[in-house]
Amino acid sequence: MSETPLTDATAAGLRADGSAAPPPLLEVRGVTKSFGHGRRRLTALDGVDVRVERGQTLGLVGESGCGKSTLARVVLGLERPDSGTVRFDGTDPFTLKGKELLAWRRRVQMVFQDPFASLNARMSATDLIGEPWRTHRDIVPTAQARERRVRELLSLVGLRDSDAHRYPNEFSGGQRQRIGIARALALDPDLIVCDEPVSALDLSVQAQVLNVLSELRERLGVSYVFISHDLSVVRHVSDRVTVMYLGKVIEHGPTEDVFDRPVHPYTAALMSAAPTLDVSGQAQDDEIQLRGEIPSPYDIPSGCRFRTRCWKSEARCAELAPPVVTRDGTADTGRDPHEGLCHFPLGAGPTEA
Numbered sequence: 001m002s003e004t005p006l007t008d009a010t011a012a013g014l015r016a017d018g019s020a021a022p023p024p025l026l027e028v029r030g031v032t033k034s035f036g037h038g039r040r041r042l043t044a045l046d047g048v049d050v051r052v053e054r055g056q057t058l059g060l061v062g063e064s065g066c067g068k069s070t071l072a073r074v075v076l077g078l079e080r081p082d083s084g085t086v087r088f089d090g091t092d093p094f095t096l097k098g099k100e101l102l103a104w105r106r107r108v109q110m111v112f113q114d115p116f117a118s119l120n121a122r123m124s125a126t127d128l129i130g131e132p133w134r135t136h137r138d139i140v141p142t143a144q145a146r147e148r149r150v151r152e153l154l155s156l157v158g159l160r161d162s163d164a165h166r167y168p169n170e171f172s173g174g175q176r177q178r179i180g181i182a183r184a185l186a187l188d189p190d191l192i193v194c195d196e197p198v199s200a201l202d203l204s205v206q207a208q209v210l211n212v213l214s215e216l217r218e219r220l221g222v223s224y225v226f227i228s229h230d231l232s233v234v235r236h237v238s239d240r241v242t243v244m245y246l247g248k249v250i251e252h253g254p255t256e257d258v259f260d261r262p263v264h265p266y267t268a269a270l271m272s273a274a275p276t277l278d279v280s281g282q283a284q285d286d287e288i289q290l291r292g293e294i295p296s297p298y299d300i301p302s303g304c305r306f307r308t309r310c311w312k313s314e315a316r317c318a319e320l321a322p323p324v325v326t327r328d329g330t331a332d333t334g335r336d337p338h339e340g341l342c343h344f345p346l347g348a349g350p351t352e353a
């Protein structure tokens with residue numbers, strides 16, 4: 001039996017009144033990406049589906065090496081999938097060329113984890129923010145327009161006009177990340193991929209930067225893919241969450257559903273390790289200890305790839321690929337499904353094999 005992927009799509013693409021829903025801003029379906037050859041070949045993404053609606057934030061979580069950055073690179077058009085499709089506003093960006101490709105590249109931008117590493121110390125804030133305009137010259141054709149736009153962008157991220165001519169070493173970590181955000185906004189994108197955008201910052205500064213991101217969403221309608229190891233941050237910023245394990249999506253759904261009623265034991269374990277969170281239905285207040293280490297990506301376990309660390313694992317988990325289930329063990333008919341891949345989902349008895 002081949003493994004069934006979680007198809008992260010609104011049911012049949014229909015609204016409640018039966019009319020066709022507009023395509024999501026981003027729709028990744030069945031994307032597989034491998035690296036290397038022969039015995040040194042590993043599958044970093046295995047039939048991955050994700051969806052980002054306009055003006056929404058998708059949280060992407062999972063341990064190191066599960067494929068989050070590879071997925072981000074695919075979304076940014078930097079890595080071509082081996083199979084599967086990427087649709088941005090209904091168009092496959094990998095089919096674009098020339099001017100169309102350049103126009104699309106504006107629409108998806110990135111905010112990096114470490115503002116210290118990602119900013120060139122010898123460039124002023126103005127130069128850093130305006131660097132993307134070197135490639136996209138038509139956006140601010142004159143020096144005057146450029147100066148005006150830099151001031152607007154500084155103001156949008158909560159910095160002052162006088163900051164325009166300062167250098168990275170004159171800014172705090174939080175201010176540098178604000179410059180990183182202003183730079184991502186310079187091309188007026190529809191989607192920003194944020195890869196651990198606050199994990200290098202002090203706790204008190206993290207909240208300020210997260211507020212900047214959420215204000216920008218309100219004001220500009222920008223969408224985010226938000227990658228983070230910090231589940232309390234993901235819960236705070238995300239409308240929907242996708243959980244990955246060893247290159248596969250093992251659970252996805254609306255944030256509150258996934259956090260309050262995880263389907264997959266792996267999701268529950270991740271959440272139980274996050275100090276402020278309560279996993280209802282699980283050992284309250286106790287961290288779920290997973291057995292062993294993450295398996296090698298060169299040697300993915302048969303059946304359910306999480307089984308070697310799962311406390312619910314039985315013989316079936318090694319023999320058969322896990323089915324798609326919801327918290328209640330039934331197919332979800334709602335518009336925004338909350339699903340997981342598991343033989344023994346939480347909150348339900350064993351599913352039919």
Ligand SMILES: Nc1ncnc2c1ncn2[C@@H]1O[C@H](COP(=O)(O)OP(=O)(O)OP(=O)(O)O)[C@@H](O)[C@H]1O
Nearest residue numbers: 035036042044063064065066067068069070071297
């Ligand atoms: N260019 C590459 N060549 C070979 N292997 C790669 C390459 N890029 C990623 N990988 C492998 O693919 C798997 C997924 O990596 P990826 O960086 O996407 O994970 P991640 O979830 O982003 O991890 P982290 O949280 O540590 O950044 C890992 O096993 C990694 O070693």
